[in-house]
Amino acid sequence: MFISDESCMVGLPGFPGPGRTAWRMVERDPEDFWYHVRFRICEGARARFKKLMPSDPSMLAHLLSQRSTELMIEGVQVVTPPCMNGSPLERMEKLISVMVGCDKNGEYVLLHKVDSGAIYSSSLDVSDAGLLNNIRMIYDATTAAGKHFHCTNYPTSTTVTQC
Incomplete structure (x- = not known):
C-alpha cells in the first residue's frame, strides 16, 4: 500500500481532475513488493501513456x-524489496509471470518470475510452483493473457520496446 502525508498534497482535492489528488511524495512499507504498469491509451490516431503502480496482485489483475x-498494456514490472531479491536495495524488473497458489499449510503464496529468470516468492519456504496447490496465473507475458498489444490506428513499429 502507498501511504501519503497531507503536507505532500499538491493543490486541492480534485486536482488534476474529479476524484483525483496529486502528491509530491508517497511512502511504502519497505518489505512489500509492488507493480509498475505502463498503459498506452489510443485516442483516434493519437496515443498517450499512463503509468500506474498497483500495490497488490488483485489490483494488478x-x-x-x-x-x-x-x-493496451505496454509493460509490467515488479519492484521487489531487498529481503525478497537478496540485494541491498529494491529492484525493478520486467515481470514475466505472477501466479498464486496454496502451500501445504493452506497459506497463499505468490511467485513472481522476472526477465532474468529469477523467481521471487512471498514465502520463505516455497520458491517452486510444484509445491503449490490450486495455482492460478495472474499475469503471463508469454501468452495471450499477457501479450502487449498495439493500437491498430496508431502508427508504430511491430516491435514494442519495453521498459
Missing part, C-alpha cells in the same frame, strides 16, 4: 482486466 483496443 483488475488493471489487466481493463485492457481493450483503446487501452
Whole structure:
C-alpha cells in the first residue's frame, strides 16, 4: 500500500481532475513488493501513456482486466524489496509471470518470475510452483493473457520496446 502525508498534497482535492489528488511524495512499507504498469491509451490516431503502480496482485489483475483496443498494456514490472531479491536495495524488473497458489499449510503464496529468470516468492519456504496447490496465473507475458498489444490506428513499429 502507498501511504501519503497531507503536507505532500499538491493543490486541492480534485486536482488534476474529479476524484483525483496529486502528491509530491508517497511512502511504502519497505518489505512489500509492488507493480509498475505502463498503459498506452489510443485516442483516434493519437496515443498517450499512463503509468500506474498497483500495490497488490488483485489490483494488478483488475488493471489487466481493463485492457481493450483503446487501452493496451505496454509493460509490467515488479519492484521487489531487498529481503525478497537478496540485494541491498529494491529492484525493478520486467515481470514475466505472477501466479498464486496454496502451500501445504493452506497459506497463499505468490511467485513472481522476472526477465532474468529469477523467481521471487512471498514465502520463505516455497520458491517452486510444484509445491503449490490450486495455482492460478495472474499475469503471463508469454501468452495471450499477457501479450502487449498495439493500437491498430496508431502508427508504430511491430516491435514494442519495453521498459
